[in-house]
Every structure is written in C-alpha cells, then in structure tokens.
Amino acid sequence: MANIKLDIFRFDEAVDSVPHRDIVAVDVPETMTVLDALETAKAEVDGSISFRRSCRSAICGSCSMNINGVTGLACKTPCNTVMDEQGVIQVDPMPNFQPMRDLVVHMDPFWDKYTRLKPYLQPADKDEDHQTERRVSPEDMKKLVDVANCVMCATCYALCPVVSVDPSFAGPAAIAYAYRFIEDVRDSKREERLAQINEDYLWLCAHCYACSYCPKHVDPNDRIVDVKRATIKDRVMMNERGPRHALIVNKTVKQTGMLAETEVIQGTVGRFNFRGLLKVAPLGLRMAAKGKLPPPFVKPIPKVDEVRTIFDSLEVPVS
Ligand code: SF4
C-alpha cells in the first residue's frame, strides 16, 4: 500500500471565480491507476470531486486529464509511474479546454471540429441499391486500422500548441479522422473532405510531434502529413498558401540544397499577388534595416546532387 496525495485542481464554474487546489490523501496499492486513486478519493474522502470516466480500460476515452503536467488517460497511468517521493500526484483538467468542474472540461470545440468533417461513410450509392457488401481489401484496410483505434480522448488536442494559439485549427484528432474517410475506398466524398479539412486550417500544423503522445498510437502527426500529401496529389485548393508553401520549399531545396527564402515568400504569397506582396513588404524592410534580408538568388551548394537523390528516392512532389 502507498499513501498517495492527490493534488487536485478544484473549480466549479457555477460558483467559483478562481480555482483552488485540494490535497486529498488515500491509501491504495501503488500499482493502481491514477483513476483508481481518484475513485477512492471520491468514494472515501470527498464525493464532490468531479472527473469523467467510464470504461477504466483505455477504451471510452473519457478520463483524459493532465497528470503532473502531461496529458494522458488516468485509467492507463499507474500511480507508481507518476508519484514523487512523497507520493504526490498533481491532477489538472486538460489544457486547451475551458474547465467546467474540477477535472471536467467543456468538450464542445473538440466535438464541433469532429462533427464538421462528417465522420461517417458517404458511399456513391444507397445501401438498398447496393446488392453486395462493400468490400475493402486487406491492403486498403491496413491504412485505416490505426486511425480507427482513436477513442476521441482529446489528449492530442490538449497537447497541440497550434490549438492553444489559434482555436480555429481543426486539431490533430479531427484531421486524423478525416484521413480515415479520405483514404476509405468505400467513400465517395474524397475531394469535398480534402477541401473541408483544408478550410479548417490543415496547413497550420507545425509538425511538432506533440500529438504523437497518443495513448492509442494513432500518431495523428503522420496522418496529417498524409492528408497534406493527398491535397497536393489531388490538386485540391492549390491556390491556397499552404500547399503553395510546401511545394515552393520543396522546389528551392531540391534545386539549390538550401531554403531560398526570397523565392519561398514570393511563391507562397503569389508572384502576381501585388496586394499580398505589399503586405509582407514591411517585414522585408525591417529585415533589410537589420541586415537580415535573404539574397534574391541562391547558388546551389557543391553536393546538391546528393540532395536531389534524396528527393527522388522519397518521390516528393515538386511543382
Ligand atoms: S488521436 Fe489519440 S490522442 Fe487523439 S483523440 Fe484519438 S486516441 Fe486520443
């Protein structure tokens, strides 16, 4: 048995203007999970402690919370992996969400973004007009299995730094789930889905890999790369800055072995987009004043052929 001291964020939006913390001590085996410790605290010490949970088996996705500053599933986190020498474990609501009561948060922004991508199959014909089952080859299904494991716990969304600075960003789970339908051979709305997720700021993802810390190993970052590649492959919304930026970066690095920043800015904004170029002009002037203006032309590095070989072997699309 261990004496676990849960240092719990307490807040009730109905009555509190500021949060406070309570330390609640419970005696539980140290191999029990943080969720078990919280359940014990609620049952034996303070029935008002609020948190979401259901399955206790990392299946329902409802018990995601911040544990010692790292978001994850409380039912998948044994106390002895997170308690300090005094047996203290800090529990807080997920970041990037508005707290409602204690560890319970308002999930609406997360669900709204998920709902926008129409998370259901939209085949070309109706089921009643379709005489046979809709078959998927094992190869095609292999691509979808990992994403289908998503339990919508929102851990990735809570960890995403882009969501924290720009709440319009769809977030990792929604994009990964969009991939699940974009790549499903039974679905008929690939183009609409790609356009939708592009409108939901797909290209804001900074590929920081924070969302790779997914308790179900969905790895949304890699699926976001796949959706960006599909956007370029299918030439969807190619007038948007995101795909243009990706292509011009690829092009200049392949040509010169370096990032030709002047060309990248022109290619991203649009060479004949005079209004857009005027908007970035003040930045250029400030850089020039500090002696940081990138050169207009970049000479290829001596071993640029080796860089080009890497591009060719990866079959990276270049405009
Ligand atoms: S991708 Fe992973 S972390 Fe994100 S909601 Fe799904 S299961 Fe949770």
Ligand code: SF4
């Ligand atoms: S990789 Fe993209 S989606 Fe994932 S946490 Fe980073 S910015 Fe967010």
Ligand code: FES
């Ligand atoms: S209680 Fe269901 S995932 Fe933790």
